[in-house]
Amino acid sequence: MERDLIVAGFGGQGVMMLGTLLAQATCDSTDKNVTYFPSYGAEMRGGTANCYVAISDEEIGAPVMETVSDLIVFNQPSLDRFLEKLAPGGALFVNTSIADPKIDRDDVNVVEVPVTEMAIEMGNPKVLNIIMLGAFIGYTEVVSKDVVLQEIKNKIGAKKPELLPLNEEAFEKGFAIGSAAKN
Amino acid sequence: MARIFMKGCEAIAEAAVRAGCRFFAGYPITPQNEIPEYMARRLPEVGGVFVQGESEIASVNMLYGASSTGTRSMSSSSSTGISLYSEGIAACASARLPAVYVNVMRGGPALGAIQPAQQDYLQATKASGNGGFRMIVQAPSTVQECVDMVYEAFDLAERDDNPVLILADGVLGTMMEPVELPEMKSDEEVKALKQARRHKSVCGHPAEERVLAEPGSVGTGQEARNIAAAEMYKTWDKDVKVEEFMTDDAELILAAYGISARIAKTAVKALREQGIKAGLIRPVRVSPFPYDAFGSLDFGRVKGILDIEMSIPAQMVWDVEYAVRGRCPIRECLRSGGQLMTKEKVMEEALKLAEEVL
Numbered sequence: 001m002e003r004d005l006i007v008a009g010f011g012g013q014g015v016m017m018l019g020t021l022l023a024q025a026t027c028d029s030t031d032k033n034v035t036y037f038p039s040y041g042a043e044m045r046g047g048t049a050n051c052y053v054a055i056s057d058e059e060i061g062a063p064v065m066e067t068v069s070d071l072i073v074f075n076q077p078s079l080d081r082f083l084e085k086l087a088p089g090g091a092l093f094v095n096t097s098i099a100d101p102k103i104d105r106d107d108v109n110v111v112e113v114p115v116t117e118m119a120i121e122m123g124n125p126k127v128l129n130i131i132m133l134g135a136f137i138g139y140t141e142v143v144s145k146d147v148v149l150q151e152i153k154n155k156i157g158a159k160k161p162e163l164l165p166l167n168e169e170a171f172e173k174g175f176a177i178g179s180a181a182k183n
Numbered sequence: 184m185a186r187i188f189m190k191g192c193e194a195i196a197e198a199a200v201r202a203g204c205r206f207f208a209g210y211p212i213t214p215q216n217e218i219p220e221y222m223a224r225r226l227p228e229v230g231g232v233f234v235q236g237e238s239e240i241a242s243v244n245m246l247y248g249a250s251s252t253g254t255r256s257m258s259s260s261s262s263t264g265i266s267l268y269s270e271g272i273a274a275c276a277s278a279r280l281p282a283v284y285v286n287v288m289r290g291g292p293a294l295g296a297i298q299p300a301q302q303d304y305l306q307a308t309k310a311s312g313n314g315g316f317r318m319i320v321q322a323p324s325t326v327q328e329c330v331d332m333v334y335e336a337f338d339l340a341e342r343d344d345n346p347v348l349i350l351a352d353g354v355l356g357t358m359m360e361p362v363e364l365p366e367m368k369s370d371e372e373v374k375a376l377k378q379a380r381r382h383k384s385v386c387g388h389p390a391e392e393r394v395l396a397e398p399g400s401v402g403t404g405q406e407a408r409n410i411a412a413a414e415m416y417k418t419w420d421k422d423v424k425v426e427e428f429m430t431d432d433a434e435l436i437l438a439a440y441g442i443s444a445r446i447a448k449t450a451v452k453a454l455r456e457q458g459i460k461a462g463l464i465r466p467v468r469v470s471p472f473p474y475d476a477f478g479s480l481d482f483g484r485v486k487g488i489l490d491i492e493m494s495i496p497a498q499m500v501w502d503v504e505y506a507v508r509g510r511c512p513i514r515e516c517l518r519s520g521g522q523l524m525t526k527e528k529v530m531e532e533a534l535k536l537a538e539e540v541l
Contacts, residue, residue, distance in 0.1 A: 020359070023188060023359060024188045027186060027187075027188035027361040028188070033360075033361070034188075034360070034361060035358055035359065035360050036188075036358060036359040036360075037354065037357060037358045037359075038357065059445070059448065059449075060445075060449075061445050061446045061447075061448055061449030061450070061526055062445070062446040062449065062523075062524070062525055062526050063354060063358045063360075064354065064523050064525070065525065065526070066525045066526070066527045066528075067527070
């Protein structure tokens with residue numbers, strides 16, 4: 001089965017990093033097919049950014065899709081823009097710190113994660129994307145938790161080892177919310 | 184072999200280096216900038232030379248010069264930039280130089296849009312410059328194929344003494360996918376490849392061994408060159424490459440290349456689930472074109488063809504029509520100007536065609 005994800009938010013919220021972490025982890029630690037496609041405007045921080053990730057046991061066709069099974073939004077404009085692309089029965093992950101999870105659709109599952117506030121509470125607003133990635137994995141288990149944690153070690157551990165414990169904690173916090181929402 | 188997660192453009196560049204490419208010249212344009220960016224870092228590591236030309240014209244002429252020394256050389260650009268390559272590539276073809284270049288297509292005509300498109304098909308396959316020369320044109324549809332086709336391109340170019348074009352698009356250039364990289368040619372192998380071309384090289388070898396790789400000549404000499412080139416093109420029947428997917432019992436044929444083909448393939452599966460016998464014919468190389476794959480279809484069974492391209496108006500459809508010669512209806516499923524092909528769009532048009540002809 002193919003699982004398609006759109007991640008969308010402001011530039012600087014770690015949208016692309018979430019997508020590449022997930023896709024890279026899938027490539028490195030599983031036999032699954034995976035594609036990643038980034039899309040961003042000319043702006044960097046403050047602009048809008050989104051990316052597409054597809055994970056499948058079979059050949060993947062379009063790396064950019066009109067409808068997806070999962071949607072992660074970090075802000076209100078992204079929710080407004082991409083909600084229509086979420087397939088019925090799909091999962092919506094909302095950063096409820098700055099986006100309103102009340103939507104006029106009742107055919108999708110909403111997972112509320114106040115990642116901006118959680119990250120600030122943890123003392124580093126930058127880890128909001130890692131919290132969200134944890135929530136996504138906790139809810140979907142599209143790849144195993146260990147696969148993603150290993151990639152976080154590879155990527156963040158290599159560059160800034162002092163930030164590794166914080167990121168692991170962030171992932172676990174999100175994971176707990178995702179797992180709880182599933183049940 | 185371990186798979187690596189790579190962006191299309193970077194995979195193209197690494198594959199070239201592994202094939203022995205030791206010279207690259209190019210000028211920036213989206214969406215292929217990661218090719219020169221990667222080469223700028225990578226080529227000096229392996230004793231190669233990277234030059235950011237002051238323009239596309241300078242870059243393609245450097246490609247001409249470097250190719251004529253026997254060094255495996257490459258350049259890349261995108262659509263409107265590739266237009267500026269016309270004269271230089273025609274010169275490479277006339278001088279019979281093994282230049283390899285990449286077009287990561289974006290919207291057009293002219294500057295068009297920076298988003299992906301497939302709007303350079305006719306330019307790529309029929310007239311990449313003046314004078315009626317031809318080239319083998321590789322049309323990858325995955326990042327892995329970008330790697331394999333670039334790696335192979337240098338061998339093809341040297342085999343024929345002729346330029347080879349890789350016709351990719353902005354989706355392939357920008358997306359990331361797992362790839363297995365081919366073996367890195369050793370310094371000795373790279374040196375031997377250059378040595379093997381010493382009898383054809385303008386410079387870089389002893390004077391008595393040089394020949395003149397002139398891009399044109401006066402009088403009857405030019406016709407003799409054209410005849411020789413035409414004879415070489417005739418040997419390309421063996422180089423036709425086509426992927427036929429579920430065509431054995433197909434009543435509807437989807438025709439697509441490159442990025443559109445992988446999307447069409449998922450549509451074929453979805454149509455089959457709905458009980459429609461669909462199949463896909465995908466030119467893996469768009470030149471030489473697989474005319475036989477279309478021409479030899481059983482038109483008692485095949486009721487319609489859907490030509491799928493990210494180009495408006497359609498371009499590959501000319502080749503499909505040439506092969507089919509009116510024996511079944513051909514309809515079009517098109518996007519362009521930076522709007523991407525989607526499975527939904529292909530399904531919609533395929534179902535319309537099914538309703539019309541089945």
